[in-house]
Structures are given as C-alpha cells and as structure tokens.
Amino acid sequence: MAKVQGFPGYAFATVPHPVASLDAEQLRDAARGVLPEVLTILGVQQ
C-alpha cells in the first residue's frame, strides 16, 4: 500500500493476528509488545 501511494519507504509496525478475538488484557499486551517499535519509528528512541 505504501508503494502504490508513492512512499515505498514508509515505516510501519505490525501486530500479529488474531486481534478481533482478544480480550481487553490481551489487547493491552499486544499494544505493549509493539510499543518499542512505534517509538523507534517516531524517533523517540533508538
């Protein structure tokens, strides 16, 4: 999708499936798990 929008280098983080069937705590765990990657993309941390 980034390539077709003319931005092939667009950085993104992914969260593994499944998502829709997670309960609230599992969702929080998934968010915590991906947070370092998000902070790196945003330049907050190396």
Add this chain to the structure above:
Amino acid sequence: VTGSAVAEDGLVIDPDELHRAQDYYHERGWTDGLPVVPVTESYLAEFLARTGRDPDEVVLAMPQLNKECTVRLAALNAALAGCRPEYFPVVLAAWDSLVTENYAPRGIWQSTTGTAPLLIVNGPVRHAIGLNSQGNVFGSGFRANAAIGRSIRLTAINVFGLRPHQLDQATQGTLGKYSACIAENEEDSPWPALHTDHGLAASDSAVTAMVIRSCIHIEARHAQEPEQLALDIADTLARTGALVHETTSGCAVLGPEHARLFARAGWSKSDVQQALYDRALVSRAKLTAVGKDALSRKSRWRLSSDHPDAMPDEAPAVQGDPDAVRALNSPAAVVVLVAGAGNAGVSTILETLGPRGGPPAVTRVEQAGG
C-alpha cells in the same frame, strides 16, 4: 511435435509460439493462473470499436491504490480473458454496475472477506452472444459467461494490482473469483425479468453486479407447498455463519421448477421476497450459543456479549416473539431471480454483501451508436 500444425479448416498454429506467449504473460503476472489470449493493437481496436466511449474515459477509480481503469484497459483485459469483441458492451455495463454498487471502489477486492463480483445479465444480449441462463448455470461450458466474468478478475489483477498475498488480502477466496457471470432464464420464469423490476424495458439488455461470498444449493425436489419451500430457503439465508453484521443479504436464484411452484400458488416475486423476509429468523438462544448475540460498538459486527467491544443487540421482537431476530432488514435485502434448468427442484442462495434494502445495481447495456 515441433513446427506449425495445420488444422482441418486451414488454420495454421505454431504450438511453440503459443507456449512462449503463455510463458511471457505468466512471467509478468498478467494472468489469474490460466492461459490468456495474446492481444495486439489491432485486436484491441476491434473491442474499442464496439463502444462510443473515449478509450481514455475512466470506468472505475480506486483512489486508495492511486489506480484507475479506463475503457482501453477494460477492453485489453476483456480480450486477455477470452472475450469476443461483441461481448465488450456487456463488460462495460458490468463496470458501470460495479461503480453504482460501490463496493469495489471502496476496497472490497482487497478485503479479507474474499468476495467475487457476480454479474447477472438480462435481455436480448443473452442470446446475441450466447450467455447461458439454463442448465449448469454457475458452471462451465459457455465462452461468454466464462470470459466476461473473467475479464473483471484480470482487470483487478493487471490494472489495480490486486494479486493474492499482496494487495488482495482475502483470508479465503471463493470459487467465483475466476469468473462469476450468469444470465437470468427469463424464458422459463413466471415473473418479469430482474432488469424490468428496476425501470428498464424487457427489450433492454442489462448487467447487475453483486458482491458474493458463498453459493449454497437448496435441495427441495419434492416440494409442493410454497410456505414449506420458502421456509427451507429462508433457513439458509438465516444461518448464523453468514451473519457478519446485524443482518445479512442474499440473492435467491430460483430454479424454474421452484419459481413455478410459487407462481402456481399465486405468489409474485415480491410475495416471495416478503415470505423469505418473514421466515429468515434466528433465535437469540442460537445467537448466544454461537457467540454472536451482541454487536461491536465500532463496526456493528456480531460478536459475543462477553467481548470487550460488545454492546447489546436491541433488535425489536418479531411478531411478538422476543426470542426471534430477523436475519434480513427488509424484503428487498433478498433479490429474487430465475436461472437453471427446469429438470429438478433445486435453487441457490448467493450470500451477498448488499444491498440491504436498497435497489440492486442494474445498468443498461449500451451498444455503439445506439
């Protein structure tokens, strides 16, 4: 065998050239996996001559992909798919219908839902180009059906880049993704044709596009009572596995035998739609048992009341029964038409993603100069 082969009618064929051409198309990813028809500028021109529309006119745009399909690209992929030039006005009407229906421009072909675009053709063009509406409908054996349906898939692949595992994210596809084009068996229907229900004349030809997922047969060969047959068909419409959202929608493709059973009882097509709406019910107990008794706050998809995103399903009681929930939001949520042979009591439910109460996307076929 090497070198050219000469057929009985004098046609000269070079099998090696044919094989090289197929490898060329396959290596570039310009196919759905099956062989395609090589296209030259002169062959493309034969298709473009069948419409008065500008070759550069956009027939469908997907802004999310930065891509547009023009009349020329639609013609090119119709030719690749095996269409004859005279099929092209039907292909263009199909694209207009897909735009009117508005699921494809919004990205349904990229979705995990794995749908196929079904095309339903009505009117005199069915006979003019040899579209099958009778025995083995949905099946193979007819060039016009196969190639017109396939032209949409090849365009999705070649113009919009919707290849599986890439921009086509279907979790599971459906068999109709190769090709899904049928015609209505107007001659064996006791009712007016689908396109005449939506403002066109019987002498017009038309294409109706519909997003489909599943194709489920209804076996009722010994049916005699219209109420029983309606309940049998409605039971499939209301199956819990089809309920993504609060309600679902479908297309009842009645075999001529079933259509005549309803008609003999004095039922119009609207009566059949009403009967299916009335009987397409699912119990709250069953929804609870399968974990679909509540709705998502954000998407209104069905989920369990135990889910963190759940809100109650407040559908009103049906005919005083608080345990019954309607699977359809209106009689118009099930489109009714007739197709197939009159040799057995068999019909089909096509599970669709709409319309849920709105009119189907019926588009008149425009011939060049007329």
